[in-house]
Amino acid sequence: MEQNYDVVIIGTGVAGLYGALHLDKRLKVLIICKRDITLSNSSLAQGGVAAVTRPDYDDVRYHIEDTLIAGGHQNDLAAVTKLCEEGPKEVRHLMELGVDFDTDAEGKTHLTLEGGHSKPRILHHKDCTGREIVNKLILNVKKQENITIWEHSIVVGLEKRGDGFAIDALYDDEHHDNEHCFLAARYVMLCTGGIGRVYRYTTNSAIATGDGIALAYQMGARIKNLSFVQFHPTAFAGNVRERFLISESVRGEGAKLLNCHGQQFMTRYDPRGELAPRDVVSKGIMAEQKRVGSDKFYLDISYKDPKFIKERFPMIYAALLVEGYDLTKDPIPVYPCQHYLMGGIDVDLNSATTVDGLYACGECSHTGVHGANRLASNSLLEALVFSHAAANHINARSLTEPASYPDPAFPADRGRNRIPKGIRTEIRAIMQEADFVVPDPEKAAAGLARILEIRRMLLDGGFMMSHDYFEALSLATIACLILQDVSEKGDAAPGAR
Numbered sequence: 134m135e136q137n138y139d140v141v142i143i144g145t146g147v148a149g150l151y152g153a154l155h156l157d158k159r160l161k162v163l164i165i166c167k168r169d170i171t172l173s174n175s176s177l178a179q180g181g182v183a184a185v186t187r188p189d190y191d192d193v194r195y196h197i198e199d200t201l202i203a204g205g206h207q208n209d210l211a212a213v214t215k216l217c218e219e220g221p222k223e224v225r226h227l228m229e230l231g232v233d234f235d236t237d238a239e240g241k242t243h244l245t246l247e248g249g250h251s252k253p254r255i256l257h258h259k260d261c262t263g264r265e266i267v268n269k270l271i272l273n274v275k276k277q278e279n280i281t282i283w284e285h286s287i288v289v290g291l292e293k294r295g296d297g298f299a300i301d302a303l304y305d306d307e308h309h310d311n312e313h314c315f316l317a318a319r320y321v322m323l324c325t326g327g328i329g330r331v332y333r334y335t336t337n338s339a340i341a342t343g344d345g346i347a348l349a350y351q352m353g354a355r356i357k358n359l360s361f362v363q364f365h366p367t368a369f370a371g372n373v374r375e376r377f378l379i380s381e382s383v384r385g386e387g388a389k390l391l392n393c394h395g396q397q398f399m400t401r402y403d404p405r406g407e408l409a410p411r412d413v414v415s416k417g418i419m420a421e422q423k424r425v426g427s428d429k430f431y432l433d434i435s436y437k438d439p440k441f442i443k444e445r446f447p448m449i450y451a452a453l454l455v456e457g458y459d460l461t462k463d464p465i466p467v468y469p470c471q472h473y474l475m476g477g478i479d480v481d482l483n484s485a486t487t488v489d490g491l492y493a494c495g496e497c498s499h500t501g502v503h504g505a506n507r508l509a510s511n512s513l514l515e516a517l518v519f520s521h522a523a524a525n526h527i528n529a530r531s532l533t534e535p536a537s538y539p540d541p542a543f544p545a546d547r548g549r550n551r552i553p554k555g556i557r558t559e560i561r562a563i564m565q566e567a568d569f570v571v572p573d574p575e576k577a578a579a580g581l582a583r584i585l586e587i588r589r590m591l592l593d594g595g596f597m598m599s600h601d602y603f604e605a606l607s608l609a610t611i612a613c614l615i616l617q618d619v620s621e622k623g624d625a626a627p628g629a630r
């Protein structure tokens with residue numbers, strides 16, 4: 134098995150796949166993902182990608198302005214400008230790669246509206262845009278001879294050694310059962326996605342345990358704004374951990390948000406009503422819950438033409454039918470839940486972290502584009518623009534920097550113990566209590582003390598390195614970082630909450 138690579142990319146979401154496609158074809162590249170190649174938050178994206186593609190009625194300046202307003206003006210202006218100016222080019226490139234965005238009756242790309250956008254500018258493939266993009270990117274990546282893909286292989290160790298990196302991955306295929314595999318790389322791109330699984334309820338897929346952020350933190354990379362967590366207002370209120378999202382675009386197409394009495398209420402809290410940015414709508418729901426004394430909320434689009442609903446939202450319609458609800462007839466029970474992380478591994482405009490040679494792209498990174506609250510459909514765009522930037526930077530560096538590979542060996546496992554049951558459940562319970570939509574400073578302080586104990590126990594307990602152990606340690610690290618940030622910022626994150 135090959136041991137030395139020019140670039141190792143950890144993650145096969147939009148950031149990892151799109152970044153890989155832009156690396157120089159002379160570079161030897163390995164992409165690793167811990168489950169199936171398609172299991173990622175990227176594949177779950179419904180609404181679409183925001184970009185100014187019709188200069189006849191939209192303008193990059195409006196996209197910048199909308200992004201800054203949603204982010205509570207806590208965004209990095211240079212990063213937002215790069216996102217909005219370069220976004221349209223990346224979206225056109227996606228089309229060249231075969232991504233099929235919906236078109237209107239005139240054959241023009243159909244653009245939809247989502248909360249916080251002043252113009253309809255969201256390109257989409259029905260209501261399963263992420264899956265369409267990921268599938269087309271995979272097809273293209275698989276054609277590249279310089280790229281190797283490992284599925285079901287979790288990276289559990291990453292160290293800077295000399296000019297390069299040593300990587301410890303548990304490799305799994307028909308001949309190997311989670312065997313340690315040591316790799317050397319000149320450059321590493323962390324594209325490991327979000328942290329949703331640190332909360333009890335999330336829209337995120339099972340891979341979202343914050344591994345990349347925990348690995349970068351361990352290496353001393355700067356981590357920023359981890360308390361900037363987005364809670365989506367309209368996840369389906371089922372009793373399962375992974376909550377199915379009812380996309381923003383359902384409100385964009387006119388769905389009404391109702392309280393337990395069947396009354397619209399959002400304009401009580403914001404003149405933009407249902408189309409206010411997500412944090413505002415989530416907070417509106419929590420305020421309305423206090424006012425009416427009930428946590429029952431509904432999304433209702435049943436007044437629209439059933440044919441339109443079924444054609445526009447086929448995936449959501451089908452998923453809700455399985456739960457016993459008909460989107461064309463019934464108000465759908467919804468409630469906020471964890472959805473997205475705006476903070477992450479701090480990077481510059483080239484997606485370079487504070488550790489030389491280490492790059493971070495997509496949801497695990499903090500580019501500063503989202504400020505304190507992400508504007509809908511800006512995160513796929515961020516993954517495209519900033520993974521391309523990372524690839525460009527690596528390409529340029531690789532031409533002048535010598536190809537040296539460190540010894541990648543890691544010490545043998547420190548122990549044989551298996552982690553006690555219930556660790557993840559306890560972390561999630563603490564986070565749900567301490568940091569849901571509006572953080573509770575007292576519970577956050579008490580929760581932080583307990584999570585620090587859990588993390589110490591995981592580090593010192595002589596545990597065998599396994600998929601389970603590593604993810605539990607990542608969750609404990611992320612929970613600590615979030616609660617520390619909550620304690621420092623308190624409520625001083627206006628817009629985020």
Ligand SMILES: Cc1cc2nc3c(=O)[nH]c(=O)nc-3n(C[C@H](O)[C@H](O)[C@H](O)COP(=O)(O)OP(=O)(O)OC[C@H]3O[C@@H](n4cnc5c(N)ncnc54)[C@H](O)[C@@H]3O)c2cc1C
Nearest residue numbers: 144145146148167174175178180181288326495496510513
């Ligand atoms: C339900 C839902 C709907 C959304 N809708 C939209 C939308 O309409 N528009 C929009 O712009 N955004 C949307 N988002 C957000 C957006 O999808 C994500 O922010 C974005 O896709 C993240 O992409 P990524 O490449 O950074 O990470 P992901 O797509 O999450 O990929 C992470 C990858 O990292 C791998 N990985 C993680 N840890 C390890 C490890 N230790 N070892 C090996 N591999 C590892 C995983 O296996 C996976 O391949 C949505 C998110 C959700 C959850």
